[in-house]
Amino acid sequence: EPEVTQTPSHQVTQMGQEVILRCVPISNHLYFYWYRQILGQKVEFLVSFYNNEISEKSEIFDDQFSVERPDGSNFTLKIRSTKLEDSAMYFCASSRPGNEQFFGPGTRLTVL
Amino acid sequence: GQNIDQPTEMTATEGAIVQINCTYQTSGFNGLFWYQQHAGEAPTFLSYNVLDGLEEKGRFSSFLSRSKGYSYLLLKELQMKDSASYLCAVRPNSGGGADGLTFGKGTHLIIQP
Numbered sequence: 001e002p003e004v005t006q007t008p009s010h011q012v013t014q015m016g017q018e019v020i021l022r023c024v025p026i027s028n029h030l031y032f033y034w035y036r037q038i039l040g041q042k043v044e045f046l047v048s049f050y051n052n053e054i055s056e057k058s059e060i061f062d063d064q065f066s067v068e069r070p071d072g073s074n075f076t077l078k079i080r081s082t083k084l085e086d087s088a089m090y091f092c093a094s095s096r097p098g099n100e101q102f103f104g105p106g107t108r109l110t111v112l
Numbered sequence: 113g114q115n116i117d118q119p120t121e122m123t124a125t126e127g128a129i130v131q132i133n134c135t136y137q138t139s140g141f142n143g144l145f146w147y148q149q150h151a152g153e154a155p156t157f158l159s160y161n162v163l164d165g166l167e168e169k170g171r172f173s174s175f176l177s178r179s180k181g182y183s184y185l186l187l188k189e190l191q192m193k194d195s196a197s198y199l200c201a202v203r204p205n206s207g208g209g210a211d212g213l214t215f216g217k218g219t220h221l222i223i224q225p
Contacts, residue, residue, distance in 0.1 A: 031210035033210065035212075035213075042215045042218060043199065043201075043213075043215040044215070045212030045213060045215075046212075048210035048211065048212050049210060056210060056211060056212050058212065091154055091155070100160055101213065102157065103147075103154040103155050103156070104154060105153070105154050106153075106154050
């Protein structure tokens with residue numbers, strides 16, 4: 001069964017550094033998403049992406065964040081200058097139009 | 113604003129039935145989803161309701177009442193592996209596009225032998 005994959009599984013970085021989280025959505029899906037989950041808290045929507053542009057973004061997704069689909073398979077989330085409060089699990093998801101979203105296994109980001 | 117409420121924790125016995133409730137107040141509504149999340153893992157899709165009524169899928173059923181802003185997830189014949197968090201999520205926007213989900217805080221379900 002096809003699944004969303006994410007790399008790395010764990011990323012440790014220093015405050016102020018840039019990180020790029022990578023995702024490979026399910027191949028026949030057209031809609032891509034990033035969510036985050038701070039330890040012990042709820043899953044929060046960051047951004048959605050369709051047809052090579054942002055479709056929707058939340059208040060969390062400020063100028064420090066950006067997304068890109070650099071080629072036909074990868075979907076990336078960049079955080080330009082990480083803060084301590086960016087420490088969280090970041091989930092990528094993908095879907096077909098109107099259907100359920102399938103989540104990847106997540107990248108645990110730790111900012112020191 | 114968006115608000116989704118569900119109980120923080122529930123306990124049930126192996127082999128029994130449990131109902132997890134979810135109420136929501138959102139600025140729009142285009143479907144309600146239930147996900148299961150084991151500790152440290154990704155949410156996995158369980159069920160989806162967009163019209164009122166009951167959707168059954170094996171041991172899991174989900175109910176929706178749009179007029180009441182209410183849903184429940186029913187789990188039958190509970191197994192130890194059902195110990196997990198159950199997340200209620202609403203798709204607030206009109207659909208057709210890449211709409212982000214708004215999640216509740218999740219209900220931590222503990223199954224006892």
